[in-house]
Amino acid sequence: MDLSAINPVLLIASLMVAATPLLLAAIGELVAEKAGVLNLGVEGMMIVGAISGFAISVETGSPLLGFCAAAVGGAVLSLLFVILTQYALANQVASGLALTLFGLGISSLMGQSYVGLKPPSTGEIHIPLLSDIPVIGPILFQHDPILYFGIALVAIVWALLKYSRVGLILRAVGENHDAAHALGYKVVRVRTLAILFGGACAGLGGAYISLIRVPQWTEGMTAGVGWIALALVVFASWKPWRALIGAYLFGGITVLQLNLQAAGVAIPVEYLAMSPYIITILVLVILSADKSSAPASLGRIFHASN
Amino acid sequence: MIRLEKRPQPSQTWSMATPLVAVVATMIFGGALFGVLGTNPLAAIRTIFFDPLFGEFAFYYRPQLLVKGAPLVLIAIGLSLGFKAGIWNIGAEGQYIIGALVGAGIGLAFYPLEAWYIFPLMILGGAFGGFVWAAIPALLKVRFGTNEILVSLMLVYVAEQFLASMSLGLMKNPEGFGFPGSRNLQEYASAHNTELIAGSGMHLGVVFAFIAVIFAYVLLNRHMLGFQIRLTGEAPRAARFAGVKPARLILFCLGTSGALAGLAGLFEVSGPAGQINIDFNVGYGFTAIIVAFLGRLHPVGILLAGGLMALTYIGGEIAQGQLGLPAAAIQVFQGMLLFFLLALDLLTNFRLRLAKGEVA
Structure with a gap:
């Protein structure tokens, strides 16, 4: 075992990627979820995004087009969830599970001819001057554009939810859909857009795994990341910035256990590999006590006749 | 413009008919999918649904129906109890693995002793393993209010890592020439889950599946606890006034489904699979979710749904061999079935009315 082989700078840099x-x-x-929809299909949308992004970027040679395709792929799958839960008024838990099962199947079907291929490299942005700073440079300023996009997205979502009219309507729909409906807001339309946004984001996240993090295509490669993301929303008490902190925490655990595996720590590989899942459970236990911040209409079915 | 009108009572007819309509719709859309993949849709549907039962080699495939159907029905019966009460155990795959590990572990610990009590002990162990694994999300939910969906699912990944660790380490066959995987329990008479009637596919797991169906039917229709489960699902507020204790219900539903999933794992590992290995679990725990819904969460329905889903497994394998249909196509097919089922469920509670575009 050689812990000195773990480079802290690289560790933090790869933590951000993970x-x-x-x-x-x-x-x-x-x-x-802020709009009141519990979509358990994140894992399915991610894996479909992963293969859509992978296939398109291999075919076109453009990672950017790949990421666009991934967002579209995730959103298209989430459209099924929209039809089920918003129009057919189906149970959201069951529909989300259906989405995941279906997504895992359709992705391995789509990905058959892409096993073993290498996607085009996305490349990193080297911000002049800043990226040359020792230690901080490689950690903060030498990443791919999607990573920065992710952070920017947190800021945008936070600002929109907190300060804009759109955010207010979205929250109103999530807190009390009957009241929002009475005020004349289109509950179903708002929720549809929120679900599609969620699908697109999950698709991007999936493509990030298949195009940058791993980068290759294997069946079921998201390996529960979508489910951990669901736990992360609870962890974050539905606050965007806390989601960022939580993601880095989980990213850190994942990277650390991979590094420990590589360093040959005396703990068997399998036990290190199960650590992110166990820690997710522990975090859920610690944070479940406070449910006050959950949107009040979360998971409830809305129909104007009720 | 189509308008939805809520029915005063859920329609009995549609409740029975939706699974059938969903199956037909899935056949049509699935057939179209197979067509896109370059397979003759009619041939594919016939290979999947007809050949295993009445084809040339049906004598071989019919027993397989029981072998594949038994774990699905066992797990789905357990899940349906929780689903009825709004308690979502989606980690049956993990409970299935742990049940198999504990059961097989007991058997392997006795090797090479031959005794009558080994297999019964393994059965108890299997049920206990699954029970414990499901009790984790149950206790956390009762004590801390933790979401059982996420916890039970996370435990699937943990169980898969345990399985890998066991097949490469503790349970590895010492005479296995270094290959991963345990001793083959089929070659160890005291631990072998033999066919009760040779060549029929009928092993003890099938018997247990039938017993579980009867047990669940009696529980739901004739027992106070079953009534409380149904009441909690249909009217949670009324259930609280009626004095239903949620904690007891959560422990019972999750514990029972875990024990049944563990039993399914034990019967699989000591029978058809034969050994603990890295790729031991094949997704029965997840497919059972579809079986539970397809069977309308009703014991008899689940029995039929389990048979149908087993058919798609077997037919899918045949179609893979004969028509070159990808294995994932069947997974998509099964997922599609759940979609149609959930979507068509609308017709049970609502009436579609054609209306002019008036303001609602």
Whole structure:
């Protein structure tokens, strides 16, 4: 075992990379849940985003187009969730599970001819001057554009939810859909848009795994990241900035256990690999006591006749 | 403009009919999907749904129906109890793995002793393993209000890592030439879950599945606890006034479904699968969710749904071999079925009315 082989600068830099898929998926789900929709299909939307993004960027050679395709792929799958929960008034828990099961199947079907290929490299932005600063430079200023986009997205979502009229309407729909309906807001339309946004974000997060983090395509490669993202929203008490902190925390755990595996710590690989899931459970336990910040209409079905 | 009108009572007819309509719709859309993949849709549907039952090699496939259906029905019966009460155990896959690990572990610990009590002990162990694994989300929910969906699912990944660790370490066959995986329990008479009638596919797990169906039917229709489960699902507020204790219900529903999933794992590992190995679990725990919904959370419905889903597994394998249909296509097919089912459920509670575009 050689712990000195772990480079703290690289560790923190790769922590940010590991956290980004979680962050993207969590921020999308956060918006959906703020609108009162519990979409358990994050894992399915992520994996569909992962393969859509991978396939398109391999075919076109452009990672950017790949990410666009991933967002579209995730959103298209979430459209199924919209139809089920907003129009067919189906149970949200069951519909979310259906989305995940279906997404896992359709992604491996789509990905058959892409196993073993290498996607085009996304490349990193080297911000002049800043990226040359020792220690801080490699940690903060030498990443791919999507990583910065993820952080920017947190800021945008936070500002929109807190200060804009759109955010107010979204929150009103999530807190009390009957009151929002009485005020003349289109509950179903707001929720549809929120779900689609969540789908697009999850798709981006999935593509981040298949195009940048890993980068290759294997079946079921999201390996529960979508579910951890769901837990992250609870962890964040539905606050965007806390989602960022949480994502970095989980990213850190993932990276650390991978580094410990590589360093040959005396703990068997399998036990290190299960640590992110166990820590997710522990965090859920610690934070479940306070449910006051959950949107009041979360998971409830809305129909104007009720 | 189509308008939805809430029915005063959920329609009995549609409640029975939606699974059938969903299956037909899935066949049509699934067939179209197979067509897009370059397979003749009619041939694919016939291979999946007809050949295993009445085809040339049906004598081989029919027993398989029981082998694949038993774990699905066992797990789905357990899940349906919780789903009825709004308690979502979606980690049956993990409970299935742990049940198999504990059960097989007991068997392997006795090797090479031959005794009558080994298999019964393994059965108890399997049920206990699954029960404990499901009791974790149950206790956390009761004590801390933790979301059981996320916890039970996280535990699937933990269980998968345990499985890998066991098949590469503690339970690895010492005479296995270094390959991963345990001793084959089929070659260890005291621990082998044998076919009760040779060549029929009928093993003890199938018997347990039938018993579980009867047990669940009696529980839900004739027992106070079953009434409380139904009441909590349909009218949570009324249930609280009626003095239903949520904690007891959560522990019972999750614990029972865990024990049944553990049993399914034990019967699989000691019978059809034969050994603990990295790829032991094949997703029965997740497919059982579809089975539970397809069976309308009703014991008899689940029995039928389990049979149908087993058919798609077997037919899917045949279609893979004969028509070159990808394995994932069947997974998509099963997922699609759940979609149609949930969407068509609308018709149970609502009436579609054609209306002019008036303001609602």
